[in-house]
Amino acid sequence: MSSRDRYHHGDLRQAMVAAGLALAREGGPQAVVLREVSRLTGVAPNAAYRHFANHLALFEAVRAAALGALAQAIEQEMKAAEQLPDAVARARGLLAAVGRGYLRFAEAETGWFRTAFAAGAFDVKVPPDPSRTADKGLNPYELLSYALDAMAAAGVLPPERRPGAEFLAWSTVHGMAMLSIDGPLRSATPEQRKALGLRLLAMVEKGI
Incomplete structure (x- = not known):
């Protein structure tokens, strides 16, 4: 099933933040890696870049959720x-x-x-x-x-x-x-x- 089939609108972004939170919960800030977040959400890394310009953008979204x-x-x-x-x-x-x-x-x-x-x-x-x-x-x-x-x-x-x-x-x-x-x-x-x-x-x- 493709990411297009699995996610719609902001669902992928939300799923990636949730995956980042799961990684951070276990391993702290250094565990929030874009490639691992992509793996957990079942999408290719290039799909992630449609929602986050880079790793820092993803990390800041996860950090905001932690706050x-x-x-x-x-x-x-x-x-x-x-x-x-x-x-x-x-x-x-x-x-x-x-x-x-x-x-x-x-x-x-x-x-x-x-x-x-x-x-x-x-x-x-x-x-x-x-x-x-x-x-x-x-x-x-x-x-x-x-x-x-x-x-x-x-x-x-x-x-x-x-x-x-x-x-x-x-x-x-x-x-x-x-x-x-x-x-x-x-x-x-x-x-x-x-x-x-x-x-x-x-x-x-x-x-x-």
Whole structure:
């Protein structure tokens, strides 16, 4: 059966991104190879070039989807906090939820996490891309901003300390994530990493 028979319109592109995600899940960013993606989808490499100009274009689509999966994981953690009636408790809960979702995703989906933050266009600056988002239409960086805005609106975060707070919180939690998947915390038990993560998130809230 030819690719023309098997795929229509955007189906091949979607299938190739899905194949790239499967490869990234197991092997990280270096596993996303256009020839292997073509093999998994059952099409010739030249058919792939109708949807992706080169390997980088394919990789960026897979990376965007990995960021979307991270956004979904963060939003899942945020659901309980968003139901809290008290604005202060809700804001604190949202910020902690972003961090928990980030750390849990790094450990549960390490291949996707590495792919999401592999070298590429700076996500804060690139044009909006729905692939990087989940139900709220916000990418992971924007979800952190959303939580920090809630902190400022609730009076927990002083207005003069709001600018740039994303980068302080992000770098701290990302550092913990990297220590857990590539550093000395790999040998810690899940309970130890969870306890350290909770302490770290409390420190982030107090620090910003």
